[in-house]
Amino acid sequence: MSHRIDVVPAGLAFEAPDTGRSLLLAAQDAGVELPSSCRNGTCRTCLARVVSGRIVHTIEWPGLSADEKAEGCVLPCVAEARSDVVLDVPHARSLFD
Numbered sequence: 001m002s003h004r005i006d007v008v009p010a011g012l013a014f015e016a017p018d019t020g021r022s023l024l025l026a027a028q029d030a031g032v033e034l035p036s037s038c039r040n041g042t043c044r045t046c047l048a049r050v051v052s053g054r055i056v057h058t059i060e061w062p063g064l065s066a067d068e069k070a071e072g073c074v075l076p077c078v079a080e081a082r083s084d085v086v087l088d089v090p091h092a093r094s095l096f097d
Contacts, residue, residue: 003081007032008051010092016081022058023076023087031095034076041078050074053085 001018005026014030016023024046027034037045041062050072062075076087 003053004084005081006084006086007034007089007092008086009088009090010094012092012094016085018082019080021080023055023074023079023081023085026081027076027092028095033093033095034089035091036077039077041075044075046076048074048076049088051086051088053081054083055079055081055085 002015003018004013005016005023006013012032014027014032016026024034024036024039034048035045037043041057041059044063055074057075057079059078062078064073064075074087
């Protein structure tokens with residue numbers, strides 16, 4: 001099963017599998033570049049906000065504060081979709097432009 005991931009404000013979209021592929025890697029597979037660096041949840045370069053939908057982090061304690069989690073922040077490098085999702089990622093871009 002896969003989920004539609006819409007990226008705002010860039011107006012991009014991609015499909016992400018229910019399990020086994022981070023949002024960051026699923027985006028790259030589809031030609032969508034999200035900011036990234038470490039890919040293990042510590043650098044925070046990929047910090048994004050979930051506008052709607054449900055994700056789960058694949059590590060027990062990603063590099064987010066309790067306040068950031070409460071505000072809907074997520075680290076796409078260590079997160080997977082569990083529903084269709086709208087992500088706010090200001091610096092996302094298409095690799096095909």
